[in-house]
Amino acid sequence: MNKQILLRKRPMGMPEQDTWELVETEIPQPKNGEVLVQTHYISLDPAMRGWLNEVKSYIEPVAIDDVMRAGTIGKVIKSNNHPTLKEGDVLSGWGGVQQYFCTNGEGQFKVDTNLAPMTKYIGALGMPGMTAYFGILEVGKIKEGETVLMSGAAGAVGSVAGQIAKIKGCKVVGIAGGPEKCKYVIEHLGFDDCIDYKNESVYKRLKETCPKGIDVYFDNVGGEILDIALARLRRHARVVICGAISQYNSNQIQGPKNYLSLLVNRASMTGMVVFDYAKRYKEAGMQMGMWMMEGKLKTEEDVYEGIENFYETFTRLFTGEKRGKLVLKVV
Amino acid sequence: MNKQILLRKRPMGMPEQDTWELVETEIPQPKNGEVLVQTHYISLDPAMRGWLNEVKSYIEPVAIDDVMRAGTIGKVIKSNNHPTLKEGDVLSGWGGVQQYFCTNGEGQFKVDTNLAPMTKYIGALGMPGMTAYFGILEVGKIKEGETVLMSGAAGAVGSVAGQIAKIKGCKVVGIAGGPEKCKYVIEHLGFDDCIDYKNESVYKRLKETCPKGIDVYFDNVGGEILDIALARLRRHARVVICGAISQYNSNQIQGPKNYLSLLVNRASMTGMVVFDYAKRYKEAGMQMGMWMMEGKLKTEEDVYEGIENFYETFTRLFTGEKRGKLVLKVV
Numbered sequence: 001m002n003k004q005i006l007l008r009k010r011p012m013g014m015p016e017q018d019t020w021e022l023v024e025t026e027i028p029q030p031k032n033g034e035v036l037v038q039t040h041y042i043s044l045d046p047a048m049r050g051w052l053n054e055v056k057s058y059i060e061p062v063a064i065d066d067v068m069r070a071g072t073i074g075k076v077i078k079s080n081n082h083p084t085l086k087e088g089d090v091l092s093g094w095g096g097v098q099q100y101f102c103t104n105g106e107g108q109f110k111v112d113t114n115l116a117p118m119t120k121y122i123g124a125l126g127m128p129g130m131t132a133y134f135g136i137l138e139v140g141k142i143k144e145g146e147t148v149l150m151s152g153a154a155g156a157v158g159s160v161a162g163q164i165a166k167i168k169g170c171k172v173v174g175i176a177g178g179p180e181k182c183k184y185v186i187e188h189l190g191f192d193d194c195i196d197y198k199n200e201s202v203y204k205r206l207k208e209t210c211p212k213g214i215d216v217y218f219d220n221v222g223g224e225i226l227d228i229a230l231a232r233l234r235r236h237a238r239v240v241i242c243g244a245i246s247q248y249n250s251n252q253i254q255g256p257k258n259y260l261s262l263l264v265n266r267a268s269m270t271g272m273v274v275f276d277y278a279k280r281y282k283e284a285g286m287q288m289g290m291w292m293m294e295g296k297l298k299t300e301e302d303v304y305e306g307i308e309n310f311y312e313t314f315t316r317l318f319t320g321e322k323r324g325k326l327v328l329k330v331v
Numbered sequence: 332m333n334k335q336i337l338l339r340k341r342p343m344g345m346p347e348q349d350t351w352e353l354v355e356t357e358i359p360q361p362k363n364g365e366v367l368v369q370t371h372y373i374s375l376d377p378a379m380r381g382w383l384n385e386v387k388s389y390i391e392p393v394a395i396d397d398v399m400r401a402g403t404i405g406k407v408i409k410s411n412n413h414p415t416l417k418e419g420d421v422l423s424g425w426g427g428v429q430q431y432f433c434t435n436g437e438g439q440f441k442v443d444t445n446l447a448p449m450t451k452y453i454g455a456l457g458m459p460g461m462t463a464y465f466g467i468l469e470v471g472k473i474k475e476g477e478t479v480l481m482s483g484a485a486g487a488v489g490s491v492a493g494q495i496a497k498i499k500g501c502k503v504v505g506i507a508g509g510p511e512k513c514k515y516v517i518e519h520l521g522f523d524d525c526i527d528y529k530n531e532s533v534y535k536r537l538k539e540t541c542p543k544g545i546d547v548y549f550d551n552v553g554g555e556i557l558d559i560a561l562a563r564l565r566r567h568a569r570v571v572i573c574g575a576i577s578q579y580n581s582n583q584i585q586g587p588k589n590y591l592s593l594l595v596n597r598a599s600m601t602g603m604v605v606f607d608y609a610k611r612y613k614e615a616g617m618q619m620g621m622w623m624m625e626g627k628l629k630t631e632e633d634v635y636e637g638i639e640n641f642y643e644t645f646t647r648l649f650t651g652e653k654r655g656k657l658v659l660k661v662v
Binding site: 056057058222227241242243244247252253254255256257258259260261262263264265266267268269270271272273276 | 387388389553558572573574575578583584585586587588589590591592593594595596597598599600601602603604607
């Protein structure tokens with residue numbers, strides 16, 4: 001049988017368990033020209049919260065009663081005359097929160113598990129890694145010697161974006177929740193410093209760690225922290241709006257009341273969606289793979305098991321009880 | 332005697348009359364190498380409200396008991412061995428709210444009143460005009476065929492920026508307060524449409540007038556209108572943060588809660604300060620003068636008389652009881 005997680009209703013605020021339902025259906029059979037994929041790992045990302053809302057966004061909302069949308073990595077276990085894909089091929093793509101699915105290959109990318117383990121292809125070599133790469137380089141336009149502030153520094157995107165900024169010769173200060181994460185960000189990831197927003201005054205520590213202000217703020221969180229960062233911008237600073245995890249479960253988004261710092265400092269705030277860079281994923285993946293092999297880029301997945309545990313694993317995105325890329329192991 | 336307006340205290344909210352005091356002092360005498368200037372017109376700008384606050388900004392706050400800072404245009408009436416300036420020269424610069432001042436010429440620009448009347452040099456050929464020119468072209472980066480939304484459309488900056496966008500082949504919709512101003516914006520300035528925010532639903536009218544959304548929003552007002560504009564951005568839209576007149580007298584700035592539209596639409600919001608373009612004022616002035624002569628750019632000054640009426644004239648900036656560039660005639 002095929003275990004699937006279906007979206008049953010649109011949550012207000014933090015989703016509750018009955019937002020989704022686990023159902024079992026027949027394993028689907030590939031039509032002519034299709035393959036059957038068995039999913040090994042499911043990617044859990046903060047962006048998924050946005051897909052639950054019935055609003056115009058960069059992607060259609062997940063429809064009620066549909067399989068929950070998710071990035072996946074899995075193996076072809078049956079081919080029905082597919083022209084190029086064959087049994088044993090490993091595919092990364094939009095498989096959704098389920099154990100099996102059929103595809104004609106559209107939106108799926110064949111990956112080489114000899115180069116990197118499966119989980120990397122939904123982590124640093126997948127959507128979060130691509131977001132980090134293009135966000136910090138193309139939108140943040142970091143330059144050697146600049147000061148970069150990174151929120152969500154222990155997360156899937158922030159940990160990678162911050163390390164890229166270090167590789168490029170920036171001073172990088174992170175923000176993360178709790179002393180353990182901060183220690184990890186400094187000692188393991190090599191950031192210059194890390195502010196514990198749960199136990200320290202972000203404003204005070206930011207003044208200490210970045211006395212001349214910030215050239216690039218890469219924002220994954222929104223809310224208060226965005227406002228504090230805006231208050232400390234340098235002239236011509238760039239704010240990358242990558243996400244706003246503190247606001248995703250809120251019914252009333254908190255607008256950055258310090259936005260006029262953009263005027264005072266001739267600064268900019270720019271939004272990004274990683275899909276726009278799809279044509280350059282390969283180039284980015286090769287560069288990131290190189291940095292990983294050279295030991296310059298450290299990436300980590302936090303893996304939980306069992307599709308039955310989708311809900312409680314998903315909530316870790318928002319409680320912060322995870323480190324690096326959050327992944328659900330299905331097989 | 333020299334009538335001067337001195338700043339006496341830092342206002343909270345909308346400044347009250349006793350924020351300033353009118354005093355009379357001796358007319359100053361130019362030192363060796365200086366000239367004495369008699370001011371003819373004083374420029375009244377929303378930015379002046381910001382200079383009253385004791386906060387780090389793009390310019391020092393006006394000090395308590397100092398003459399209130401203001402752009403001016405006046406005539407040299409005495410020279411004490413100044414190497415280049417002589418009696419009768421007309422100077423535009425930072426003269427402050429007073430009738431006479433001495434200067435060695437620094438920060439003052441000699442202008443030619445044969446080319447344009449004095450008031451134009453603190454209007455369309457002065458700071459507001461330069462702000463409009465560089466804001467819409469350099470920050471807004473307008474392209475032919477794009478849709479531009481202009482708040483403060485009947486104001487000193489918005490009226491000029493919108494007309495430049497029309498000259499460049501954009502569709503331009505203004506926002507202004509009251510049917511009379513809207514009529515002026517459409518019929519006299521030639522905007523495609525104008526929304527009366529005091530009597531119409533901006534959101535509804537924006538959907539009607541810009542059904543495909545906005546490519547460039549030039550913001551002079553902030554607050555609710557900024558939020559509505561953000562909600563209607565097109566992909567890769569640019570928001571120019573030029574000012575926020577709705578917020579200047581507020582003790583708690585309203586942050587744009589729709590800022591995540593920047594993410595969804597891969598859009599940007601960029602602040603500007605006109606002083607950064609000082610080296611190109613001449614180029615801009617020549618271009619604007621040309622457009623004015625060709626009848627493509629219409630500019631208007633709303634002139635009030637008497638330095639004694641500084642306070643009540645200043646308040647017109649915020650009540651909206653003026654059209655085009657607000658000017659105080661001193662002589």
